[in-house]
Amino acid sequence: MKKSMLLVPVLVMSLMLAACGNGTSADSGNSGNSNTNTGNAGSATEGKADNSGKTGSSEAISVNIWDNNQLAGLQKIADEWTETSGIPVNINVVEWDSYWTLLEAGASGGEIPDVFWMHSNTAQMYMENDILLALDDYIAADDSINLDDYYPGITELYSSGGKQYALPKDHDTIALLYNQEIFDRYNVEAPTDDWSWDDVYEAASKITEAGKADGIYGYAADTSNDQDFWYNLIYGYGGFLVDTDHKTVGIGKDEAKAGMEMVRKILTVSTPQTIVTETGTDSLFQSNLCAMISQGSWMINAFYTAEGAANYKWAELPYCDVNGNKTCDEGERVSAYNGLGWAAAANTKNPDAAYSLIAYFCSKEGQTKQAELGITMAGMPGVSEAFASAFEGMDVSAFIKVEENGTLFFRPYSRNSIAWSQPITQAGALLDAWQNPEDPAVMATACDNAARIMEQAIANE
Amino acid sequence: MKKKKMTAAEKNRALWGWMFITPTMLGLIILNFYPIFNTAYQSLCKTGDFGKGNTFVGLRNFQSVLSNPETWQSLINTIKYALIEVPFGVVIALILAVFLNKKLKGTSIYRTIFFLPMVCAPAAVAMVWKWLYNQQFGLLNNFLGTKIAWITDSKIAWISIGIIGVWSIIGYNMVLFISGLQEIPHDYYEAAEIDGATGIRQFFHITVPLLSPTTFFIVQTRVIGALTVFDLMFMVMDRTNAALQKVQSIVYLFYDYAFNKGNKGYGATLVMVLLIFIMIVTLVMQKAEKKFVFYN
Numbered sequence: 001m002k003k004s005m006l007l008v009p010v011l012v013m014s015l016m017l018a019a020c021g022n023g024t025s026a027d028s029g030n031s032g033n034s035n036t037n038t039g040n041a042g043s044a045t046e047g048k049a050d051n052s053g054k055t056g057s058s059e060a061i062s063v064n065i066w067d068n069n070q071l072a073g074l075q076k077i078a079d080e081w082t083e084t085s086g087i088p089v090n091i092n093v094v095e096w097d098s099y100w101t102l103l104e105a106g107a108s109g110g111e112i113p114d115v116f117w118m119h120s121n122t123a124q125m126y127m128e129n130d131i132l133l134a135l136d137d138y139i140a141a142d143d144s145i146n147l148d149d150y151y152p153g154i155t156e157l158y159s160s161g162g163k164q165y166a167l168p169k170d171h172d173t174i175a176l177l178y179n180q181e182i183f184d185r186y187n188v189e190a191p192t193d194d195w196s197w198d199d200v201y202e203a204a205s206k207i208t209e210a211g212k213a214d215g216i217y218g219y220a221a222d223t224s225n226d227q228d229f230w231y232n233l234i235y236g237y238g239g240f241l242v243d244t245d246h247k248t249v250g251i252g253k254d255e256a257k258a259g260m261e262m263v264r265k266i267l268t269v270s271t272p273q274t275i276v277t278e279t280g281t282d283s284l285f286q287s288n289l290c291a292m293i294s295q296g297s298w299m300i301n302a303f304y305t306a307e308g309a310a311n312y313k314w315a316e317l318p319y320c321d322v323n324g325n326k327t328c329d330e331g332e333r334v335s336a337y338n339g340l341g342w343a344a345a346a347n348t349k350n351p352d353a354a355y356s357l358i359a360y361f362c363s364k365e366g367q368t369k370q371a372e373l374g375i376t377m378a379g380m381p382g383v384s385e386a387f388a389s390a391f392e393g394m395d396v397s398a399f400i401k402v403e404e405n406g407t408l409f410f411r412p413y414s415r416n417s418i419a420w421s422q423p424i425t426q427a428g429a430l431l432d433a434w435q436n437p438e439d440p441a442v443m444a445t446a447c448d449n450a451a452r453i454m455e456q457a458i459a460n461e
Numbered sequence: 462m463k464k465k466k467m468t469a470a471e472k473n474r475a476l477w478g479w480m481f482i483t484p485t486m487l488g489l490i491i492l493n494f495y496p497i498f499n500t501a502y503q504s505l506c507k508t509g510d511f512g513k514g515n516t517f518v519g520l521r522n523f524q525s526v527l528s529n530p531e532t533w534q535s536l537i538n539t540i541k542y543a544l545i546e547v548p549f550g551v552v553i554a555l556i557l558a559v560f561l562n563k564k565l566k567g568t569s570i571y572r573t574i575f576f577l578p579m580v581c582a583p584a585a586v587a588m589v590w591k592w593l594y595n596q597q598f599g600l601l602n603n604f605l606g607t608k609i610a611w612i613t614d615s616k617i618a619w620i621s622i623g624i625i626g627v628w629s630i631i632g633y634n635m636v637l638f639i640s641g642l643q644e645i646p647h648d649y650y651e652a653a654e655i656d657g658a659t660g661i662r663q664f665f666h667i668t669v670p671l672l673s674p675t676t677f678f679i680v681q682t683r684v685i686g687a688l689t690v691f692d693l694m695f696m697v698m699d700r701t702n703a704a705l706q707k708v709q710s711i712v713y714l715f716y717d718y719a720f721n722k723g724n725k726g727y728g729a730t731l732v733m734v735l736l737i738f739i740m741i742v743t744l745v746m747q748k749a750e751k752k753f754v755f756y757n
Binding site: 021101104105107108125128131192215221222224273274276277278279287289337416417418422423425426427428431434 | 508511512513565591594595596597598612613671699700701702703705706720721722723724
């Protein structure tokens with residue numbers, strides 16, 4: 001009798017557990033959505049509407065990305081894939097900061113989207129822990145994909161232990177963005193493709209001086225503008241942040257410090273950091289409160305669709321005049337490049353469909369479409385020309401020209417870059433120099449501190 | 462064990478008792494107890510990626526947490542936040558409650574207005590305040606005609622954050638106070654009035670002492686709430702904000718280590734330290750209850 005009495009609660013318990021299990025999975029789906037909403041108010045409704053229409057189908061492929069600017073275009077390509085495969089695709093946008101938190105928590109709990117973006121910051125960690133589906137067998141059996149077609153830096157990034165875990169989605173470069181109207185207003189010559197960072201400094205100081213009363217500054221950059229700003233100066237002056245062995249730290253070395261010294265000079269005539277951190281460089285630029293910023297090709301769409309787009313112009317990324325001869329010599333114009341990867345979850349219920357979708361995105365056809373739609377430049381060389389003409393009325397050729405007359409370096413990374421990439425932008429490291437750009441000694445110390453933080457983080461990897 | 466035969470009715474009752482508490486028990490075990498013990502265990506581990514490959518390291522995490530000045534700074538930040546939120550949140554709410562407990566026209570409208578912040582999502586509240594505080598475009602600087610860096614100057618940023626905390630909690634405290642006020646018999650006030658006591662004397666000699674159980678409950682729950690604050694700092698302060706180090710709470714630090722830097726063991730240790738701290742504070746408050754709280 002006693003036994004059976006215990007049995008009932010146990011039964012009830014197990015029933016409830018089963019119910020709980022269902023409940024949680026539905027919940028986690030929703031929380032993914034709400035994350036989208038907070039991150040990107042603009043797209044939230046769109047993404048949500050898509051989902052509610054399709055959640056009924058159990059075989060839908062779920063996709064996570066972090067860039068709201070690319071959602072519409074990628075959904076278009078995905079819909080074309082759906083037409084032939086019959087499998088619906090739900091694309092969720094989760095803003096960058098939450099993206100990795102969510103993905104890591106999901107990977108620990110075994111619930112991640114079928115297909116998602118990978119980034120150099122974390123790829124190695126995900127590959128080593130068998131979170132990603134190895135694609136080699138699929139690639140071997142697929143005529144539309146040939147790994148040699150892509151930028152080698154990106155293919156290499158997404159391979160580990162001889163296996164390929166993601167296909168290159170795109171690549172990006174950096175250019176200088178300026179507001180023609182502000183240059184005209186203060187009678188300053190607008191940037192050209194032949195500018196060096198010294199020219200940027202000269203122009204910025206003129207505008208900052210003239211625009212004092214209006215609160216307008218010549219330049220704006222935060223510590224977090226790394227790949228799109230200060231990384232490029234470190235490499236342009238011959239230094240490196242993390243060497244190609246992905247272990248050796250170089251920000252404390254003289255060449256890197258020379259680059260950061262140029263950064264410091266520009267900061268003295270830029271928007272103060274307290275303003276930049278509250279409002280953001282992109283918002284400041286779009287509010288006509290700063291004349292120049294440097295930005296990556298992934299951001300073009302945001303400026304193309306902005307209210308004042310008619311005044312926005314792109315110039316080639318300035319070169320670093322290391323030898324001071326006022327001409328751009330070999331190796332002085334240096335732009336970071338990075339490439340995202342399309343990866344699939346190792347535990348996806350439908351690996352064939354997941355790969356098929358990835359292959360569709362990464363095939364020559366998909367890559368060309370991606371460029372034509374102006375989503376991003378392609379992950380393979382030779383297909384990006386279409387990208388330059390995707391933005392009618394805005395000349396974005398600066399991003400492509402730098403590949404021909406400049407040097408590209410791959411965005412520096414180590415096994416777990418997240419452990420240092422943010423800390424070095426905070427107080428106790430580079431932020432100190434941003435706070436006090438007048439003093440060269442502060443920048444030098446900040447670089448040393450950043451080097452120490454990075455060395456420690458990389459030692460713990 | 463003592464063996465005693467249960468009657469059929471008793472058995473039946475015990476059975477139903479079990480069934481009724483099962484949902485709550487399950488919720489507690491799965492959502493509270495299991496994570497608590499898991500966190501305690503993780504605080505003793507060097508955690509691997511994706512929750513795999515944890516290695517036991519004993520108290521080494523505690524050693525590095527306690528020897529890191531960052532920990533103590535954020536603990537001080539958290540206490541500073543609590544020192545703004547709790548006293549101001551309680552006093553302002555009490556005054557409002559006393560006024561809104563009177564039979565005046567439109568009290569329900571005012572009650573609703575003051576309670577509204579409680580209904581808003583904290584993230585939305587913080588976003589709105591972030592823009593109010595904005596140095597360049599913020600309404601606050603616009604109205605005052607100032608250029609104050611409300612949330613980037615480390616000398617005032619903690620106060621700015623505290624103000625948001627007070628603003629969001631007043632309504633909730635007020636509703637609790639109103640319900641407490643309605644339990645005070647009206648006779649006391651009548652008697653006091655006959656004896657010629659002024660409104661202010663009545664407030665300090667009748668309302669405050671008779672309300673002390675409610676006040677104590679609010680203070681205790683709000684102290685714990687304030688010590689675990691996270692969302693305000695997270696939403697209002699950008700990562701590159703220079704005042705962050707002087708404002709970030711200990712839970713924010715936990716989030717940073719556990720989720721941004723992927724060091725779950727260190728993060729778990731931080732919350733264990735916070736847990737111990739809150740336990741001590743609660744213990745002290747329980748002792749104080751016997752001295753200051755008046756139960757009739």
